Amino acid sequence: MVSIATVLNESSHKLEEVSGNNSKREVEILLEFSIKSQGKLFQLDHEISEDSYVFFKTLLEKRLKFQPISQIIGQRYFWKSKFLVTPDVLDPRPDTETLIEHTLSLGKFNRILDLGTGSGCILLSLLNEYKEAIGIGIDISKKALNVAKKNADLLNLKHRASFKLGNWCENIEGQFDLIVSNPPYISEYEMMNLSKDVLNWEPRIALTPEGDGLEAYKYILNGAKKLLKPNGKLILEIGYNQRDDVSYLLKSNNYKAITVIKDINNKDRIISASWFD
Ligand SMILES: C[S@@+](CC[C@H](N)C(=O)[O-])C[C@H]1O[C@@H](n2cnc3c(N)ncnc32)[C@H](O)[C@@H]1O
Numbered sequence: 001m002v003s004i005a006t007v008l009n010e011s012s013h014k015l016e017e018v019s020g021n022n023s024k025r026e027v028e029i030l031l032e033f034s035i036k037s038q039g040k041l042f043q044l045d046h047e048i049s050e051d052s053y054v055f056f057k058t059l060l061e062k063r064l065k066f067q068p069i070s071q072i073i074g075q076r077y078f079w080k081s082k083f084l085v086t087p088d089v090l091d092p093r094p095d096t097e098t099l100i101e102h103t104l105s106l107g108k109f110n111r112i113l114d115l116g117t118g119s120g121c122i123l124l125s126l127l128n129e130y131k132e133a134i135g136i137g138i139d140i141s142k143k144a145l146n147v148a149k150k151n152a153d154l155l156n157l158k159h160r161a162s163f164k165l166g167n168w169c170e171n172i173e174g175q176f177d178l179i180v181s182n183p184p185y186i187s188e189y190e191m192m193n194l195s196k197d198v199l200n201w202e203p204r205i206a207l208t209p210e211g212d213g214l215e216a217y218k219y220i221l222n223g224a225k226k227l228l229k230p231n232g233k234l235i236l237e238i239g240y241n242q243r244d245d246v247s248y249l250l251k252s253n254n255y256k257a258i259t260v261i262k263d264i265n266n267k268d269r270i271i272s273a274s275w276f277d
Pocket of ligand 1: 089090091092093096115116117118119120121122138139140141144166167168182183184185205206207
């Protein structure tokens with residue numbers, strides 16, 4: 001039998017090549033997950049049982065192959081809830097919480113459309129805040145939609161959230177007072193510099209529309225016009241360097257009240273606009 005503290009020290013050292021300064025924290029997460037999922041207590045001065053140790057080593061192996069922690073443990077906290085995460089969806093990012101925060105600052109919405117819903121983290125977090133709202137999540141990935149549906153179920157939001165397979169705004173019926181989207185926006189060039197965790201493990205279709213990274217915005221901005229109610233809001237996540245390009249696209253499509261919001265790292269992250277027809 002080995003002590004939990006010894007495993008923590010040895011494994012943190014091993015994981016440094018993958019996770020650098022985060023290695024200790026990551027090993028702690030994997031150890032705690034292994035030990036608790038065997039129904040035992042996680043305490044540094046305890047010894048680790050054989051079954052927990054075997055399980056932990058399989059998880060550590062995955063991380064050593066650069067699989068993201070959230071995929072290994074199958075979950076991630078986003079805004080105020082825990083979401084199921086698999087290799088079929090983008091791992092919800094803290095940056096995207098800026099979109100939730102900004103939306104809430106604009107008041108109440110009743111009918112929400114989320115384009116490129118992935119895990120459903122944006123739509124479901126908003127429905128949790130707006131208790132009377134209903135919403136639809138669209139995604140081109142059937143596998144991602146299955147994850148979003150499971151999350152809606154886990155969060156008891158199935159009665160207010162529906163999900164539909166589709167290509168951005170095509171074949172959507174109804175009018176919405178809020179359309180949100182965190183589309184794939186990394187350019188083909190920037191994809192070459194991504195870390196292995198992201199490049200090798202997250203769905204490429206969730207990361208990039210290829211080319212200059214702007215293609216999804218063009219479809220969304222044009223399609224959203226016929227789906228927004230008068231004075232409806234379009235709120236989008238953008239890359240830190242896309243403020244001017246997406247503002248220009250919004251202006252050319254006659255959107256008004258264009259506002260850019262920075263994330264917690266002081267980078268341009270969200271752009272919102274109004275549609276008056
Ligand atoms: C950056 S991820 C965002 C996922 C989630 N909304 C979030 O913020 O974590 C982009 C999502 O858009 C979806 N997507 C890509 N192309 C699409 C298209 N043509 N129509 C609809 N969804 C698309 C991807 O499958 C992916 O789930």
